Amino acid sequence: MKGLILKKDNLVPLLRKIRKGGKLVAPVQNRHGDTLFEVIDDLDRQQLDLEHQAQSSLKPFFFPQNDPLATYNCAEDYSFEPVVSAEPTVYFGLRSCDLTAVLYMDVIFSQNGADTLYFARRKEAILISLGCNQPFAHCFCNNTGSGPFLEYGFDLQFTDLGDSFYVEADRARGEELLERWSYFFTPADEDDRKKQYQAVLEARSNFRRTVHVDPAVKRLAADPDLQPVWRELSDRCQDCGGCAYICPTCTCFTIVDQPLAETHGIRLRQWDSCTFSGFTRMAGGHNPVNHAEQAIRRRFLHKLKIDVEKHGRPSCVGCGRCVDICFGGVDMIRFIAMVNDLKLPAEEK
Amino acid sequence: MTMYLPQMAKIVKIIRENPQIKTFVLEFRDKEYNKSFSYEPGQFMMVSVPHCGEAPISFSSSSTRPGTIELSVRLAGKLTGAMHRLQPGAMVGLRGPYGIPFNMKELADQNLLFVAGGIGLAPLRGVINYCLDKGGYGRITLLYGSRSPDDIAFKTDIDLWRKNGVDCRLSVDTATEGWDGQVGVVTTLLSGLEIERPRSSLVCGPPIMIRFLLPELSRMGFRDREIITTMERHMKCGIGVCGHCHLDNRLVCVDGPVFDLAQLKELAVEELGELT
Numbered sequence: 001m002k003g004l005i006l007k008k009d010n011l012v013p014l015l016r017k018i019r020k021g022g023k024l025v026a027p028v029q030n031r032h033g034d035t036l037f038e039v040i041d042d043l044d045r046q047q048l049d050l051e052h053q054a055q056s057s058l059k060p061f062f063f064p065q066n067d068p069l070a071t072y073n074c075a076e077d078y079s080f081e082p083v084v085s086a087e088p089t090v091y092f093g094l095r096s097c098d099l100t101a102v103l104y105m106d107v108i109f110s111q112n113g114a115d116t117l118y119f120a121r122r123k124e125a126i127l128i129s130l131g132c133n134q135p136f137a138h139c140f141c142n143n144t145g146s147g148p149f150l151e152y153g154f155d156l157q158f159t160d161l162g163d164s165f166y167v168e169a170d171r172a173r174g175e176e177l178l179e180r181w182s183y184f185f186t187p188a189d190e191d192d193r194k195k196q197y198q199a200v201l202e203a204r205s206n207f208r209r210t211v212h213v214d215p216a217v218k219r220l221a222a223d224p225d226l227q228p229v230w231r232e233l234s235d236r237c238q239d240c241g242g243c244a245y246i247c248p249t250c251t252c253f254t255i256v257d258q259p260l261a262e263t264h265g266i267r268l269r270q271w272d273s274c275t276f277s278g279f280t281r282m283a284g285g286h287n288p289v290n291h292a293e294q295a296i297r298r299r300f301l302h303k304l305k306i307d308v309e310k311h312g313r314p315s316c317v318g319c320g321r322c323v324d325i326c327f328g329g330v331d332m333i334r335f336i337a338m339v340n341d342l343k344l345p346a347e348e349k
Numbered sequence: 350m351t352m353y354l355p356q357m358a359k360i361v362k363i364i365r366e367n368p369q370i371k372t373f374v375l376e377f378r379d380k381e382y383n384k385s386f387s388y389e390p391g392q393f394m395m396v397s398v399p400h401c402g403e404a405p406i407s408f409s410s411s412s413t414r415p416g417t418i419e420l421s422v423r424l425a426g427k428l429t430g431a432m433h434r435l436q437p438g439a440m441v442g443l444r445g446p447y448g449i450p451f452n453m454k455e456l457a458d459q460n461l462l463f464v465a466g467g468i469g470l471a472p473l474r475g476v477i478n479y480c481l482d483k484g485g486y487g488r489i490t491l492l493y494g495s496r497s498p499d500d501i502a503f504k505t506d507i508d509l510w511r512k513n514g515v516d517c518r519l520s521v522d523t524a525t526e527g528w529d530g531q532v533g534v535v536t537t538l539l540s541g542l543e544i545e546r547p548r549s550s551l552v553c554g555p556p557i558m559i560r561f562l563l564p565e566l567s568r569m570g571f572r573d574r575e576i577i578t579t580m581e582r583h584m585k586c587g588i589g590v591c592g593h594c595h596l597d598n599r600l601v602c603v604d605g606p607v608f609d610l611a612q613l614k615e616l617a618v619e620e621l622g623e624l625t
Contacts, residue, residue, distance in 0.1 A: 074400070077440060078357055078439075080357075080397075112588040115590070116351055116352060253586075255586065255591070257399075257400050265400060267402070272591070272592070272593070282425075282582070283404065283425035283426030283427075283429060284425035288556070288582065301598075302592075306598045309598060
C-alpha cells in the first residue's frame with residue numbers, strides 16, 4: 001500500500017484515540033530518567049520518549065517474568081484451573097530489533113503446539129514500530145538483519161521525517177487502524193517517499209559500531225569448541241542472569257508452584273537463564289554441565305549456531321542491551337570479537 | 350493453558366521396590382481419558398505433586414497392559430520426596446506422553462541385551478514387558494547392577510522374567526552376607542557373554558555406568574546404531590520450549606530421551622566424555 005503522512009502534532013491526539021479503544025503501550029521516560037515500555041494511562045502525565053532506546057524490550061508484555069499458568073487446589077482433591085488473560089493492545093514506538101524479536105518469539109512459542117498464553121496476547125496486539133534514523137550507542141541490527149528499518153513484519157512502521165512521520169502498513173490490522181483514524185493522515189507524495197528512502201539510506205551509515213556477526217556465525221558452524229573463549233567468559237560471568245532477562249529473544253523459562261496456603265496455590269512460568277548454575281542441575285544435585293567452564297557456552301551457541309541451524313538466522317537482533325547490563329563484559333559484541341580474533345589451528349602453525 | 354494443564358490421576362497402588370524406589374500404579378480420574386490413553390516404551394510423563402511443581406518420570410510399565418500406568422520413582426529431591434510420602438488414593442497430575450520412544454519395530458526379531466544400573470531398570474522394565482507381551486523379539490538378556498543386594502529393585506519382575514525365558518544376570522557393587530552372585534560393576538557381567546546378530550543393546554543407568562559401558566559394548570562388536578540409551582535431564586516443559594534439557598544442539602525432551610550411540614557421537618555430551 002502507499003505511504004501516508006502523520007504530522008507530529010497529530011501523534012498524541014491519535015494515541016489518545018487509540019487508547020480510548022483499548023490498552024496502549026509505548027516507551028515512557030520515568031522520573032528517574034529511565035526509558036521503559038509502559039502501559040499508558042495518561043498521555044499528559046506520562047512522558048512519551050522516542051529519543052532514547054527503551055532499556056526494556058516488549059518481551060515482558062507477551063512473556064511476563066512471572067506468568068500464572070494455572071491455579072491449583074489441593075485441599076481434599078487435587079485440580080488445576082487454567083488462567084488466561086489478554087486484552088486488545090496497541091504497542092507504539094518499538095524499534096525494528098524489538099519487532100524482529102517478537103517475530104522470533106512467535107516461532108519459538110509455536111513449536112509443538114501454539115502456546116495458549118503467549119498467542120492469546122499476541123493475537124490481541126497491534127505492533128507499530130519506529131525505524132531508527134539514528135542508531136543508538138551499542139546497536140548493530142544492520143549486522144543481524146533486523147534493522148534499522150524493516151521491509152515486513154510490522155502492522156505499521158513509522159519513519160521520522162522531521163516534522164512528520166511517514167507511515168506504512170504491512171499487515172491487515174495496521175491497515176484497519178489507518179482506515180479507522182484516516183482523518184489524522186494525508187497521502188504521502190513523491191517528495192515524502194524520497195525523504196523516507198533517504199532516511200533509510202542515511203540510517204545505515206549512522207551506526208557507530210560494526211559487529212562482524214556473519215564471520216562469527218561461520219566460524220561457530222565450523223568449530224563450536226572454543227574452550228579458551230568459554231573459559232574466560234564463564235569466569236567473568238557473575239551468574240546474575242541480567243543478559244537473559246534483558247534480551248528480547250531469550251525465552252528459556254522454569255515452571256514453579258507458589259503455594260498461597262496449605263490448600264491452594266499458583267503454578268507460575270518464570271524467566272530462567274541458561275547461565276544459572278541451577279539451570280541443568282537435576283534432583284539429587286548431579287549437574288551434567290560443568291558450570292565453571294561452560295556456563296555461557298549454551299547462551300552464545302544457542303543464539304549464533306543452533307538457531308541458525310533451526311530457523312535459518314541468528315536469534316540475536318543486535319539491540320546491544322546485553323552490553324549495557326553486564327559489568328563483566330560477557331556480552332554479544334565482546335563474544336563475537338573474541339570468536340573472530342581467535343586464531344584458527346591452521347594459522348597458529 | 351491447555352498444553353501445560355495436567356490430567357489428574359489417582360494412585361491405586363504403591364509397590365516398594367527397594368529403600369529408595371517406589372512404583373506408583375496410577376489411573377486417570379477421567380475414565381474416558383484413562384481408556385484412550387496410550388504411550389510407547391521409552392516415553393515419559395511430567396508429574397505434578399501438590400506445591401512441588403513438575404518433574405519428568407519415564408514409564409516403567411508397558412502399554413500392552415492397559416488400564417493403569419506405572420511410574421517408578423527414586424527418592425532424590427523435593428518432588429520425589431513428596432511423592433514418596435503420598436498414600437494410595439492420593440492424586441497426582443500427569444501430562445504427556447512426551448519424547449521419542451525406542452523404535453520397537455526396528456528391534457523386532459533381534460536378540461536384545463538390556464543393561465541397567467539402579468533406577469535405570471525402570472524404563473527398561475517397560476520395554477522388556479512390551480517385548481514379552483507382544484512377542485516377535487529374539488532372545489532377551491538382562492544385566493542389572495545394584496549397589497548392594499538390598500538395593501536390587503523390581504525383584505518380582507525379575508522372577509517373572511526368568512520364568513518367561515529372560516536370561517537375568519545380577520551384580521552388586523558391595524556384597525552382604527548371603528549374596529552368592531556376581532560382585533562388581535555391571536560391566537563385569539559382560540565377560541563371556543555372547544549375543545548373536547541381529548542384536549541391539551538397550552542401556553540405562555547413571556552417567557558413570559553409561560560412560561564405561563559404551564566402549565565395552567563397542568569392543569564386543571555392537572555397532573553404534575545397535576547401542577541405544579535414554580538420557581536424563583532436568584526438564585520443565587517437556588515440549589521443546591523451556592530450554593533446560595539442552596544436549597548440545599538437541600533437546601532431550603523432543604529429540605530424545607532415546608538416542609543411539611551414532612547420534613550421541615555427533616553431539617558434545619559432557620558427562621559421557623569423549624565418545625570414540
